[in-house]
Amino acid sequence: MSEPRKPAEEYVVIRHRPGYRIRRTAILLAFTVVSALTGYAAGLAQGGFRFSDVSASNEVLEEELDDLRSNYKEARQQLVNLERGKAIDAQALKQARTTIVELETRIASLKSDLTFYKNIMAPSExxxxxxxxxxxxxxxxxxxxxxxxxxxxxxxxxxxxxxxxxxxxxxxxxxxxxxxxxxxxxxxxxxxxxxxxxxxxxxxxxxxxxxxxxxxxxxxxxxxxxxxxxxxxxxxxxxxxxxxxx
Structure with a gap:
């Protein structure tokens, strides 16, 4: 019996192109740099928008703070006025009570004097x-x-x-x-x-x-x-x- 036949060996022919690898590396490097710059620019743009939003919010907060300060000052003044009015009312009440006591004492004295003179002028037998x-x-x-x-x-x-x-x-x-x-x-x-x-x-x-x-x-x-x-x-x-x- 004869031995089986081996396939014939094949050869691949590659075209030799001088400088191809160097050009491919340069293209990849350029693409990477462009991508990085694009991402950085986008980040700056987004960061700019966020800064603008923060600035606007800060202005609103400052306005609200000014309003709160104004309201606090007004409320404080009202409290001072109320306390002052309360002190004045208390003093007026104390003075009124003193006046009432003095009047009552004076009335009692006048009644006593009236009784005294009545007894003198119109006594009993x-x-x-x-x-x-x-x-x-x-x-x-x-x-x-x-x-x-x-x-x-x-x-x-x-x-x-x-x-x-x-x-x-x-x-x-x-x-x-x-x-x-x-x-x-x-x-x-x-x-x-x-x-x-x-x-x-x-x-x-x-x-x-x-x-x-x-x-x-x-x-x-x-x-x-x-x-x-x-x-x-x-x-x-x-x-x-x-x-x-x-």
């Missing part, structure tokens, strides 16, 4: 002639001292003057013993045991008294003695605690 109307005590700036005011009145017939003397004694305790001290011995404003008076409607006896150490006052006794044709006597005793409780 049982309260005519010389009267010990009232005695008041108020603390003095000196410790243990009191400002006093005694009011004597002539009730009823006031056409003529009434005259006489009034004696005031402070009754109290010292060293567990009862003691009676004349007003003359307690006050530098009183010189005599009996204070002289002469009036048609009323007369005030005023001054300052100072209590001695260790003396505890209990009551004040007032005795008024009228002289002449209208000779009469009026006596009244005041509790010390009642006089000084206010």
């Amino acid at each position: 049982t309260s005519k002639g010389l009267q010990v109307d009232s005695l008041t005590l108020a603390p003095d700036y000196q410790p243990g001292a009191w400002d006093f005011k005694l009011v004597l009145t002539q009730v009823g017939n006031n056409k003529n003057y009434i005259s006489g003397v009034v004696a005031v004694n402070v009754i109290g305790m010292r060293d567990e013993e009862k003691e009676v001290i004349a007003l003359r011995d307690l006050s530098q404003d009183i010189e005599d045991l009996g204070v002289k008076f002469r009036f048609r409607f009323f007369q005030n006896v005023e001054g300052t008294l100072a209590l001695p150490d260790g003396f505890e006052p209990v009551e004040v006794q007032v005795v008024a003695q009228a002289e002449g044709r209208k000779s009469s006597q009026a006596e009244r005793t005041f509790d010390w605690d009642d006089l000084t409780e206010n």
Whole structure:
């Protein structure tokens, strides 16, 4: 048997072109450079658009910030005005309350004066002639001292003057013993045991008294003695605690 036949060997012929590889490399390099430049230009264009958008947004924000600052300034001024108005209202209210208290005090004083004069001019049948109307005590700036005011009145017939003397004694305790001290011995404003008076409607006896150490006052006794044709006597005793409780 004969051996199989081997195919004949083939040969490929390649045309030799000098400089082809160099030209192909140069073309690829140029294409790469152009592509890179194109991408860079596009990036700059996009970046420019973004910068413009940011600038526009910044202007809007600045305008809003200016508006907020203006609104804040206006609101702050309104708050200051409200606080100032509140302070003025509070001061006006305080002043109004003070005025009301003063008016009420004045009205009470006028009512008291009116009652006082009514009692003098139109008394009852049982309260005519010389009267010990009232005695008041108020603390003095000196410790243990009191400002006093005694009011004597002539009730009823006031056409003529009434005259006489009034004696005031402070009754109290010292060293567990009862003691009676004349007003003359307690006050530098009183010189005599009996204070002289002469009036048609009323007369005030005023001054300052100072209590001695260790003396505890209990009551004040007032005795008024009228002289002449209208000779009469009026006596009244005041509790010390009642006089000084206010």
